[in-house]
Amino acid sequence: MLTLQDIKQDPVFQTLIERSGSYLKTRGYTEHGLRHVTFVAEKAAAILDQLGFDQRTVELAAIAGYLHDVGNLVNRKDHGITGAILVYQELRRMGMDVEEICTVTSAIGNHEEANGRAVGPVSAAVILADKSDAHRTRANRLEDDRRPGIHDRVNLAITDSKLYVDKQERTITLEISFDQTICQIMDFFEIYLTRMEMCKEASSVLGCRFRLVINGLEFLGNLSLRHS
Numbered sequence: 001m002l003t004l005q006d007i008k009q010d011p012v013f014q015t016l017i018e019r020s021g022s023y024l025k026t027r028g029y030t031e032h033g034l035r036h037v038t039f040v041a042e043k044a045a046a047i048l049d050q051l052g053f054d055q056r057t058v059e060l061a062a063i064a065g066y067l068h069d070v071g072n073l074v075n076r077k078d079h080g081i082t083g084a085i086l087v088y089q090e091l092r093r094m095g096m097d098v099e100e101i102c103t104v105t106s107a108i109g110n111h112e113e114a115n116g117r118a119v120g121p122v123s124a125a126v127i128l129a130d131k132s133d134a135h136r137t138r139a140n141r142l143e144d145d146r147r148p149g150i151h152d153r154v155n156l157a158i159t160d161s162k163l164y165v166d167k168q169e170r171t172i173t174l175e176i177s178f179d180q181t182i183c184q185i186m187d188f189f190e191i192y193l194t195r196m197e198m199c200k201e202a203s204s205v206l207g208c209r210f211r212l213v214i215n216g217l218e219f220l221g222n223l224s225l226r227h228s
Contacts, residue, residue, distance in 0.1 A: 002096045004041060004062040012090055013067065020072040027076065030138040030151050032069050041065035043129035043163060047172070048121060050165040051206060060100060061125045064107040068126055071108075080116055084109035113194045117201060124202035128210075131195040132163040132174050150187055157182035165208070172203045173211040185214060196220055 007013055021033025044065035048058045071083025084105040091101045107123040110116030111130055118124035136159060139152040160177040174196075178185055189196075196212050200220060203210035212220035 001056070001059075001100075002063070002091070002094055003059060004045075004066060006094070007063055007066055010090075010094065012093075013070070016070040016073055016086065017067075020070050024072050024076065028149065029076070030155055032072060036133055036138070037066050037069055039133050040068060040126065040129040043132065044122075044125040047125045047128055047163075047165055047206070050167055051208075052167065053121060057121060060103050061107070061122045064104045064122055065126050065129055067104070068108045068111050068130060078112075078115065080109050080112040113198045117198070118205040121206060124205040127202040128163065128172060128199050131192075131199050132161065134158050134176065134192070135161050150183075150191060153183040154188050154191060157188070170208045171211055172199075172206070172208045173213060174199065175213045176215070178214050188214070 017034060017037055021031070021036075024030075024032045041062045042065075045058045045062040048061050049055075067083065067087050069079065069083065070086055071079035071081065073086075074082045087108055088101055088105045091104065092098075096104075103120065103122050106119050107126045110119050110123050111126050116127075118127055134155060136156045139155045157179045158176055159179050161174065163172065163174050165172050176188075178188065196210075196219075199212075200210040210220060211218060
């Protein structure tokens, strides 16, 4: 059975990831390269592992997380769908079981809020891992003399972020430290609200409640708790 390590050692996938990250950087997007996909792979696997899923499902989440953004090589628009098609062909080349390919590619094809939704545990874990990777290290234009765009400003304002699972309480929490001298929390919600709603849905697929905590204040989670 193919593992994440096999994927990491494959030169085709390495080229796709490197070129995808490079393309987005030239377009002024936040970092989407090797650091990001490694984070998503590790975090998606950790979420399912902490919730008690079997190790093969955990491994498939890691693979899907590592490959989720390769479609950016072609274009940012609909990159999840494009990436799923690219990954399907390459995983077939590597001899992966078709059922497992379907799990991986459906997760990749559904990780963007514009046209996707959590369709299973692997898909849900990739969504949560991807959308929680918000931090000032992702800003690409730190040395640009122009005022950074909203995506860079928001990421520059996030001084710390962590996503953690409480299996007993069945909660998944994204906790953020936000520097409001750089921009306002409303700027965060301008670009992240639909992503946070997607995380809420993904958490429910995993049988959990999603919590968003910024500077100690809970913005998502209390309503669903009060109505339970």
